[in-house]
Amino acid sequence: MIVSVASGKGGTGKTLVATSLALSLRDNYKVQLLDCDVEEPNANILLHLDMNQSQPVYIPIPKVDETKCTYCGKCAEVCAYNAIAVLKNKVLVFPELCHGCGACSYLCPESAITEEGRKVGIVERGDSGHLELIQGKLNVGEAMAPPVIREVKKYIDPANIVIIDVPPGTSCPVIEAVKGSDFCLLVTESTPFGLNDLSLAVEVVRKLSISCGVVINRVGVGGEEVERYCHQEGIPILLKIPLDRKIALLYSKGIPLVEGIPRWREEFLRLFQDIKDIIAASWVAK
Amino acid sequence: MKEIVVLSGKGGTGKTSIVASFASLAQSKVLADCDVDAADLHLLLKPKVKEEKEFWSGRVAFIDEEKCTECGLCQELCRFGAIKDFEVDPLSCEGCGFCYQVCPVDAIATKDSMSGHSFISETKYGYLCHARLGIAQENSGKLVALVRQNAKLIVERENLDYIITDGPPGIGCPVISSLSGASLALLVTEPTLSGMHDLERVIGVCRHFGVPVLVCVNKYDLNEENTYRIESYCGSEGIEVAARISFDNVITEAIVRGLPVVEYSNSKVTQQIKELWQIISAKLEK
Structure with missing residues (x-):
């Protein structure tokens, strides 16, 4: 009860x-x-x-492997919280904005994104x-x-x-x-x-x-x-x-x-x- | 312009009660109620709403049951447990859109959700910017940011000196949103072990965001030993305790009458709050 x-x-x-x-x-x-x-x-x-x-308690946040990343921008496009931004040859992650939904890592066409825990x-x-x-x-x-x-x-x-x-x-x-x-x-x-x-x-x-x-x-x-x-x-x-x-x-x-x-x-x-x-x-x- | 947030x-x-009293004491100010999920300041300031706007923020997923093949991929991937039996629970959905991105038959759409209202009102003390978050909604931090933005526009337009903000309890998202960039945080505590514990955490948040703090001990004579402990703790942290306010039912009686306590009574409490406002305004003029 x-x-x-x-x-x-x-x-x-x-x-x-x-x-x-x-x-x-x-x-x-x-x-x-x-x-x-x-x-x-x-x-x-x-x-x-x-x-x-x-x-x-951890929230999973994205970790981008830039050796695999082609800067296609898919991760930034699918992120509803603007927690990831893709520049010409750099990916910026804003951990405090990330809700840990996992969309970016799952949808990355190059499998360049893994997740790491951020302690909250x-x-x-x-x-x-x-x-x-x-x-x-x-x-x-x-x-x-x-x-x-x-x-x-x-x-x-x-x-x-x-x-x-x-x-x-x-x-x-x-x-x-x-x-x-x-x-x-x-x-x-x-x-x-x-x-x-x-x-x-x-x-x-x-x-x-x-x-x-x-x-x-x-x-x-x-x-x-x-x-x-x-x-x-x-x-x-x-x-x-x-x-x-x-x-x-x-x-x-x-x-x-x-x-x-x-x-x-x-x-x-x-x-x-x-x-x-x-x-x-x-x-x-x- | 100076912005004081009370936390x-x-x-x-x-x-x-303290913010309403400041409303009565301060000249040249706008008031803001940033406790958007349980706002009470309007009960004392009796605003006439001049402008009301819908607050649209965040998205919620919907599954079209005609198109859904019940493959279960969305349920498996949703990290918020928001999809059960091929239906989205809007209260659990965080609007990440992952399900919408992955659905193989495009059966999922996301819709904007109306999460509350913001208001600009007139009171006999000047303008009040406030809001009401819809029941069980997210994005209280964004609504707080909107209330502050409304207050800033008025302060600039009318060339006023202060924004005085009633903040939310806690240390999370709406508090951070109320606090960042403010000139001063007044932290109202009480001499209870819980009050002291919570004070330490909110001091931590203010420091994290680089906002200077002043402390005020309300109901100080409920437990003078604890009041002394708060003062020595603050002393050791280099924080000024600007006022002690007596434990007196006049504060509650004033709420029942719908008045700022400084207008309701001539008690010691009124004197203590007046002195507190003088200390704050002198500090901000420096």
């Missing part, structure tokens, strides 16, 4: 929810937490696992008992997160409870992280920013045909609009976390909510039961 |  934790807006508490859920479940299940926010992975700041395995990030793994954390890290200065996210998701074992910490936003890294989930938990806050970005996130999960539920964080300041929106749209509100300086302080120190205030464990176990019920009901409906 | 690495640290 795969549950992703997304938000649209950044800083609403995705990582707090994902780590608390993982820690609450690990006594009863084998849990994999995937930190797919590879631009800014933070889950292990709360989990403190020893990430003792590490594997580089790493995937790290660590575990403790029944909890396994896999986190991706995009190299600083690199633009493309999806190849790193794809590598993180290769570790998914569907026999486990898989929790995915999704990056903020609504564009390609979010899609890459969320797709394939059985359920998406959307974490928001009760402000106009939270509502605006929640409604965008709802559009994303609907486009992917994934059922969703909402967690409202920092309840207390702000208005009722988020709740009204959820009722209108028929989206269940599964958990509310109050605005509480103590919770913010625990987070600031890297202490998971369910360890700092253990009674929250019950809340997250109930949240998980609700998610299971919703998934089961949607299977029956199908 | 943070971690989402939800207060970028938009």
Whole structure:
């Protein structure tokens, strides 16, 4: 079972929810937490696992053998990203623009192009008992997160409870992280920013045909609009976390909510039961 | 003309509240919202849209099932797993066109995809350039570049002094696109272990692209020990921490009222943001 934790807006508490859920479940299940926010992975700041395995992520980029190249220009013509340019007697490759699609090497009439790996990030793994954390890290200065996210998701074992910490936003890294989930938990806050970005996130999960539920964080300041929106749209509100300086302080120190205030464990176990019920009901409906 | 981009690495640290306040404090400027996949600045600045343009970018493959012989070559070669059962999943397609190039019976075409809208608006604070990336679209970096280009044209046409840009979270493609060539990056962080971790990575990106940085610690009194750590880290890196902003619900209350916080309250926070703007404008005049 795969549950992703997304938000649209950044800083609403995705990582707090994902780590608390993982820690609450690990006594009863084998849990994999995937930190797919590879631009800014933070889950292990709360989990403190020893990430003792590490594997580089490469994008295949073209390498031109100029002894074979006739400068015909086919590679540049087929490259949709302008990552390769052919001059009169020189081929220029722009590695940061290359998506690694492989078209140039396959289509070169002289077989003058091979591929070499360009390192864009790493995937790290660590575990403790029944909890396994896999986190991706995009190299600083690199633009493309999806190849790193794809590598993180290769570790998914569907026999486990898989929790995915999704990056903020609504564009390609979010899609890459969320797709394939059985359920998406959307974490928001009760402000106009939270509502605006929640409604965008709802559009994303609907486009992917994934059922969703909402967690409202920092309840207390702000208005009722988020709740009204959820009722209108028929989206269940599964958990509310109050605005509480103590919770913010625990987070600031890297202490998971369910360890700092253990009674929250019950809340997250109930949240998980609700998610299971919703998934089961949607299977029956199908 | 000087361009200030406000970034943070971690989402939800207060970028938009600070940019909206600068909008109210600064003279002679254009505002730009480069968080194109979850834009919120318009909720505080209340723009009247004057110009709206469709943003066409990228391509998506389509298979003509009448012509397709189901040979499977495209599926085998697609590196993005975007073709299944002889159908293209537009959400996974990266528009490389490899399938179109290799199809032996010319059954595949690529079409331009409309990936969003860009806007030029008027607000009571001056022009706002913003955009909305379509749900689940790619090319957020290109849309960011378009927003910046719109802002530059206005600044030159109206002979203004500043572009003030609200940046996206993270360190990937839209951040790089918001940042390159800017005069100064203001990095808004918070005294949490996640905020600190993400600050280090975004400093790395700014350095990679040669953009000078200033740091501001929001909610500094949530955890003063961490604030001190941020300041000593920045000190050792030769980076100026230009402001400490108090942890105060007035920032959220101002969002709920739809106002820049400096117009909503006369609290300490307002004073701190005013001083921050003075430091920035003095720095840019040098």
